[in-house]
Amino acid sequence: MTVNGISIGILGGTGDQGKGLARRFALAGHPVLIGSRNAGRAQEAADSIGSGARGAENAVVATEADLVIVAVPYDGHKALLESLRTELAGKIVVDCVNPLGFDKQGAFALPVEEGSAAQQAAAVLPDSRVVAAFHHVSAVVLMDPAVDKVDLDVLVLGDDREATDTVQALASVIPGVRGIYGGRLRNAFQVEALTANLISINRRYKAHAGVRVTDV
Ligand SMILES: NC(=O)c1ccc[n+]([C@@H]2O[C@H](COP(=O)([O-])OP(=O)(O)OC[C@H]3O[C@@H](n4cnc5c(N)ncnc54)[C@H](OP(=O)(O)O)[C@@H]3O)[C@@H](O)[C@H]2O)c1
Numbered sequence: 001m002t003v004n005g006i007s008i009g010i011l012g013g014t015g016d017q018g019k020g021l022a023r024r025f026a027l028a029g030h031p032v033l034i035g036s037r038n039a040g041r042a043q044e045a046a047d048s049i050g051s052g053a054r055g056a057e058n059a060v061v062a063t064e065a066d067l068v069i070v071a072v073p074y075d076g077h078k079a080l081l082e083s084l085r086t087e088l089a090g091k092i093v094v095d096c097v098n099p100l101g102f103d104k105q106g107a108f109a110l111p112v113e114e115g116s117a118a119q120q121a122a123a124v125l126p127d128s129r130v131v132a133a134f135h136h137v138s139a140v141v142l143m144d145p146a147v148d149k150v151d152l153d154v155l156v157l158g159d160d161r162e163a164t165d166t167v168q169a170l171a172s173v174i175p176g177v178r179g180i181y182g183g184r185l186r187n188a189f190q191v192e193a194l195t196a197n198l199i200s201i202n203r204r205y206k207a208h209a210g211v212r213v214t215d216v
Contacts, residue, residue: 001169007031009065012072014045020142026051028173035061062087074099089127096134098195109193116188131158132188138208149176152210
């Protein structure tokens, strides 16, 4: 599977996660479109990334990009995707949203009516090819110019084989990263929830922990 030249749009690309992914994909030579609710903020974020990244409102990005990554907080996830159903029809939509709550004990997984954020995306985007991926990558690591190789596997889940193959190939353009198929979308909950464990690990060990799958 080759992903050479495909353009990548990022909804909520002005945030840490969106900018981090945008930076790595732009460095790998992909045209990158940063999305925002505000075109000016999107352009500012694109300028900070360089490498030809462009910024626009989320709806423009959803229309123009070949593949679209959703990198908004869980709070705004459903409403944003509902508003972009037409623009996202027929496209691979990659959801990296972790529905998490935080209290004195740290991070914990929130229940989601549809089962997971990724399944929520699939429910509101019946005409898109929803894939879940990039939940465990640290935005800090993605943005760090001292990190040449990102040391983790990206678990890629979905019900459309060609779409998961594409996203696995896309993950693998980031040096050090492997995209590993992680199952059907109905198993996305525990992948999203595992982020709460990684946050606990990060706090205890002052790390940016990732996951590696062995014997694959
Ligand atoms: N940070 C990480 O290391 C990391 C790692 C893996 C996965 N994730 C997941 O990636 C997603 C983004 O994380 P983040 O840390 O980048 O979050 P963030 O900075 O809080 O938000 C990202 C962007 O989303 C937009 N946004 C905020 N509220 C919105 C709403 N109600 N409706 C539509 N857009 C909204 C904002 O852009 P505008 O104001 O410009 O529209 C914001 O810059 C989260 O779901 C998180 O679970 C994060």
